[in-house]
Amino acid sequence: MGDVKILVVEDEAVTGMDIRRSLTELGYSVCAIATTGELAVRKAGELHPDLILMDIMLAGKMTGIEAAEIIKQQYHIPVVYLTAYSDDSxxxxxxxxxxFGYILKPFRELELKTTIEMAxxxxxxxxxxRISEETTRVLLNATEDYLFLIDTNGRFLAANLALARKxxxxxQxxxxxxxxxxxxxxxxxxxMAVWNVNVTQKTPIHFEEEFKTVWFExxxxxxxxxxxxxxLFAVSIRDVTRNKTIEEQSRQNEEFFRSLIEETSDIIAILNRDGTLRHESPSMxxxxxxxxxxxxxxPLSDIIPEEDVPVFNRILGEIIDNPGIVKxxxxxxRDRAGLAHIMEGIISNLYGNPVIDGIVLNGWIRTE
Structure with a gap:
């Protein structure tokens, strides 16, 4: 409690000293005693106390209530009223x-301590x-997704800037x-508006939908x-049209590539980084x-003669270390009967290619 700084606002000098003594005995630190509302506002800005004990009736033009309102708006410091006035007005x-509290004079020290600690x-x-709410607000507005919160009757409780701009x-x-x-x-x-969702549905729902020529997730x-x-229902809506377009283009490219390798007489094999065979042409x-x-x-090395495997691994390593290289x-x-053949051709690293994304071996075979 010794680290808690309290500003006392009291226009009676003797009463102010009594309050300082009580607070000090309770283990608090009194940073100042202000005798007017105007001085209280200025000291609040200068000293930044942890709490203010505020009398309501003060010397000067400003009441304690008026001073407390200014301090709340400008400095957000908690105020506890310590006053002899208890009427309804x-x-x-x-x-x-x-x-954050209201204590009537004369006060007991236990009551004073309890009220201060609760405040x-x-x-x-x-x-x-407030920090949590501000963090949530920043996160909500840090995305172009449409985010909103509604009750079970469909009334908005929150929405982000992306939906507002839309x-x-x-x-508000x-x-x-x-x-x-x-x-x-x-x-x-x-x-998207959560129509026809059962209010007993407790697990998340995910779906994609084309709406006005745009795909949304x-x-x-x-x-x-x-x-x-x-x-409540928290809703997130993301425009995935670009992803859909890329997926469709990749599918078409893959179908085109597959049709090419199925028609070619050359041997075409797609390998993973570890040398395993992912896909082969029918000619192979x-x-x-x-x-x-x-x-x-x-592993492709399973059908390579043992003495040739080190050479193959060296070539594969060079290809993996140099994306885009062609060697x-x-x-x-070996064929299924164990007969060795010579394969000549090229090998290239096409990792990152949206269609192939692998090591491509393209060649032809002649009997040794």
Missing amino acids: FLTKAKLTEP LYKYAMEHAL TGKNV EFIGTNVSDLVEQGFLSPH TSIYPVVNLEGQVV TKTLGYAPEQIVEK PVRMRI
Whole structure:
């Protein structure tokens, strides 16, 4: 408690000294005693106390209530009223400043200590909550995804800037309105607006949907209260049109590439980094006599004569270390009957290629 600085605001000198003595005996540090509201505001800005004990009726033009309101707005320092006034008119005005306590004079030291400790604890919790809320706000607005929170009746409790920009609204304009408005205005589909989702649904829902020629990925997260009831839905909507376009282009490219290798008479093999065979052209199995299941997902070195394996591994290592490189290759390879053949061709590193993404071996075989 010795680290807790308290500013006392009291216009009676004797009373102020008594309060300082009581606080010191309780283990607190009194950083100053202000006798007017104006001085209290100035000292709050200069000293930044942890808490202010504020009398309501003070010398000068400014009351303690007026000083407390200014201090709350400018410095966010918790205020506890310590006053002899208890009638309803004072209490009503004092409550508007949201004080952290109200102690009537004459006070008992135990009451003073308890009120101060509760005020400090409440202020710490509110401060932590404000930081948490600000962190949440920053995270919500750090993405171009549409994020919002609605209750089970579809009323908005929160929304991020991305959704606000999409709809041409201010974030605060969403609060209290219904998500069905965005469906009617054509900004969201009914599925995105959580229509037809059972309020007993407690597991997240994920789906993709094409809406007005744009593909969206929507995730709906039910929020459950302590009684196990779904009370809110957190919704995330992401534009995945570009991903869909890339996927479709990759699929078409892959089909085109597959049709090419199936028609070619050359041997084409796609290898993983460890030298295992991921995919082979029909001409390879036809020439060597292996069924696909006998060589696919197995090391290519299994069908290379043992004395040639070190050469193959050296070439593979060079290719892996140099993306985009193309090297000529000449090595022996065995067919299913064990007969060795010479394979000549090229090997290249096409990792990163959206279609192939592997090591490509392209060659032809002649009998040794």
